[in-house]
Amino acid sequence: MNTTRRTALAMVAGLALAGTGTGAAAQDMPAPFDNPSEVRIALVRYLSTGDFFQAYLSGVERQAEALGVDLRVFDSRQDAALQADMVDQAIALGVDGIVIQHGLTESMREAAQRAVDAGIKVVAFDVNVENEAIPQIEQSDFLLGKLALEQAIEDNGDSWDAGYVYVPGIAPLDRRHAAWEEIKAANPGIREVAQMGTLDNPIANSNANQARSVLQANQTISVFFAPYNEFAKGVKIAVDEAGLNQDVSIYSADVSTADIAAMREPDSAWKATVATNPAVVGEVSVRALAIMLAGGDPGAQVIVPPTLITQDFLNENDITNMEDLSAKMPQFAHADVAMTDWMPLPPR
Amino acid sequence: MSAEADRPAVAPVATGQPRSGLLDLAIRYGFLALLLGLVLFFSVFAEGFSGPRSAVFIFQSVAITGILALGVTCTLVVGGFDLSIGSVATSAMMLSAYVMVVLEMGAGAAIVACLLMGALIGVVNGLLIVKFKVPDLLATLGMMFLLVGLQRIPTEGRSISTGMTMPSGETANGVFSPFFLAMGRHRFDVVLDNLVPISVVFLIVIGILVWCFLELTRHGRLMYAVGSNERAAALTGTNVNGYKVLAYVISGVLASVGGMLLAARLGRGDIASGTNLLLDAVAAALIGFAVLGAAKPNAFGTAMGALFVGILLQGLTMMNAPYYTQDFIKGAVLVVALVFTFALSARRAGGDG
Numbered sequence: 001m002n003t004t005r006r007t008a009l010a011m012v013a014g015l016a017l018a019g020t021g022t023g024a025a026a027q028d029m030p031a032p033f034d035n036p037s038e039v040r041i042a043l044v045r046y047l048s049t050g051d052f053f054q055a056y057l058s059g060v061e062r063q064a065e066a067l068g069v070d071l072r073v074f075d076s077r078q079d080a081a082l083q084a085d086m087v088d089q090a091i092a093l094g095v096d097g098i099v100i101q102h103g104l105t106e107s108m109r110e111a112a113q114r115a116v117d118a119g120i121k122v123v124a125f126d127v128n129v130e131n132e133a134i135p136q137i138e139q140s141d142f143l144l145g146k147l148a149l150e151q152a153i154e155d156n157g158d159s160w161d162a163g164y165v166y167v168p169g170i171a172p173l174d175r176r177h178a179a180w181e182e183i184k185a186a187n188p189g190i191r192e193v194a195q196m197g198t199l200d201n202p203i204a205n206s207n208a209n210q211a212r213s214v215l216q217a218n219q220t221i222s223v224f225f226a227p228y229n230e231f232a233k234g235v236k237i238a239v240d241e242a243g244l245n246q247d248v249s250i251y252s253a254d255v256s257t258a259d260i261a262a263m264r265e266p267d268s269a270w271k272a273t274v275a276t277n278p279a280v281v282g283e284v285s286v287r288a289l290a291i292m293l294a295g296g297d298p299g300a301q302v303i304v305p306p307t308l309i310t311q312d313f314l315n316e317n318d319i320t321n322m323e324d325l326s327a328k329m330p331q332f333a334h335a336d337v338a339m340t341d342w343m344p345l346p347p348r
Numbered sequence: 349m350s351a352e353a354d355r356p357a358v359a360p361v362a363t364g365q366p367r368s369g370l371l372d373l374a375i376r377y378g379f380l381a382l383l384l385g386l387v388l389f390f391s392v393f394a395e396g397f398s399g400p401r402s403a404v405f406i407f408q409s410v411a412i413t414g415i416l417a418l419g420v421t422c423t424l425v426v427g428g429f430d431l432s433i434g435s436v437a438t439s440a441m442m443l444s445a446y447v448m449v450v451l452e453m454g455a456g457a458a459i460v461a462c463l464l465m466g467a468l469i470g471v472v473n474g475l476l477i478v479k480f481k482v483p484d485l486l487a488t489l490g491m492m493f494l495l496v497g498l499q500r501i502p503t504e505g506r507s508i509s510t511g512m513t514m515p516s517g518e519t520a521n522g523v524f525s526p527f528f529l530a531m532g533r534h535r536f537d538v539v540l541d542n543l544v545p546i547s548v549v550f551l552i553v554i555g556i557l558v559w560c561f562l563e564l565t566r567h568g569r570l571m572y573a574v575g576s577n578e579r580a581a582a583l584t585g586t587n588v589n590g591y592k593v594l595a596y597v598i599s600g601v602l603a604s605v606g607g608m609l610l611a612a613r614l615g616r617g618d619i620a621s622g623t624n625l626l627l628d629a630v631a632a633a634l635i636g637f638a639v640l641g642a643a644k645p646n647a648f649g650t651a652m653g654a655l656f657v658g659i660l661l662q663g664l665t666m667m668n669a670p671y672y673t674q675d676f677i678k679g680a681v682l683v684v685a686l687v688f689t690f691a692l693s694a695r696r697a698g699g700d701g
Contacts, residue, residue: 054505167671194668195668195670196665196668196671197671198671198674199671200624201618201620201621201622201623201624202438202441202610202614202618202620202622203620204614204618205412205610205613205614206624208613209405209408209409209661209662209665210661210665212405212408212409212662213402213405213662213663213665213666214665214666216396216397216401216402216405216666217394217395217396217397217665217666217667218395218396219396233614237613237614240533241405241408241533241545243542256507256509257509257510257511257512257513258507258509258510258512258616260511261509261510261511262615320511321511321512321513321519322513323513
């Protein structure tokens, strides 16, 4: 426990000390990690292109490196049948653990069961393989939406007219939508006067056009809930073009370097966003698997909590990109879930 | 070309038969009447629809696709088709962001680079079609895929914005020049302060230029001739291949102008395939066939087509219609326009015979 605290502290301060902490912890690790180079794990991916998935992979790689285990990456490039075959490949390779990253329930259910039957420990990120032996790693999209809305209520009171951006049928957006429904039900003063949204790309441009109409038609809107950063970017363009940046506040989810710049523009309408660091989700996935390999139980659901990022925080700490954000906001750089007292953390 | 030549012959027949005269009227002015009806409908039922500000942002919402559509109109005129315009636009967006943010150069360099890229892609498309005899749809389809991939190679698939981390681990510190951003954001004072954005001015100026070029100049008439009967045009000594390449160059350059306006509006280089830009632009150009009963690609029709789609979408958004109804309506408008163009015009032609 002491070691963890020290490691965490070192990390929080952003000191290189974390590296030595890792080395010290490695000696105390339980079997099979007393000889980590003999441990082989596989990451079987369904989705891989884009900033989010790239960052997730880097988190998996970093945590695997901190543990000292041998990581194999299988990338099915959105081919569901191939992904199932890759699980079989990993079984044939004799890996000790598998992280399944996304995929379809129908195609992965049997493959995951075969891995479990072969005595392999398995965790799944953002795909339900309907198997009690397999813990689910999740980023909580519901909390993502809820934290943003709670900030909106804190800033604007509990009585306002809202514009809302939503495209049904996209799983994370549907989960964020549940938070919006809950907040609306709990606060009768909050009125959704307009709903819009499109995924036509470039997404920001298409949503800017729509939001411009919505703002024109509904001049009472003082809060825009746009729970996806591309949506928020589009709404911000429309708000700026309408000259309403002092009158409308935007609350969103997800964050990128470009978003940080947009939030920090003078008089920016984009007041807050809530995000989970995909790299942290990657680290948590590997840690949960490591706990299982050591004979522990990470729980049926491992939820990586999201972080609230406000405009004021960005300005006060002069944050310009994602690296700054991780350094200044420790809870964004590390989630204290799937932790044990022996768990080594990646150096930061 | 042939429809144009037939028209004087139609007139006497039309006066003799009132029904056919009515049909002629419907074909000529039906679409514009529909447009007017739509404006009236939304003015009554969509709060905040009527007024100069709404008019301006409807123009703004169609400015980029409108400019692309004018380019594709030129390729349609020579009997070709350009599927690469969407990806040319997004490539220009990435290129301008790359020049300013990563290479830390100014707006001038970015604009010149984009225009050159657009022209070069046009030349390559044109040469593939006239020299290597690749069918136009296939050549420009290939170019589309090529560009979607190419625009992502320099940044390894990342979007470009100030402060981004490059694949090498360095941070890109360049910024979008204020002059460049003004292309997407500056507004002129017309009647009201800060009313008309530059992108709308671009659309109108480019629309007038393309219209003048196609309708009033000898070159424009020859391009129509190439499109309607290539052999006949060649036999009269027209440089058919030259005009075809020219059409793709115009298309490429206009698409890159659209891409720059997009970059200026977004303020960053966004990873996007541009498929929606392509489809919307093509829809506008095809709807344009129906305007004034032209039954052929024409710049005025294209502009009206783009405006028609813009009015519909913005009006529906104001009335809180969900996104899927918008796609449905866009499709319905296109189908109706194509019926106007093909079925009704064919019946009119049939009536003459």
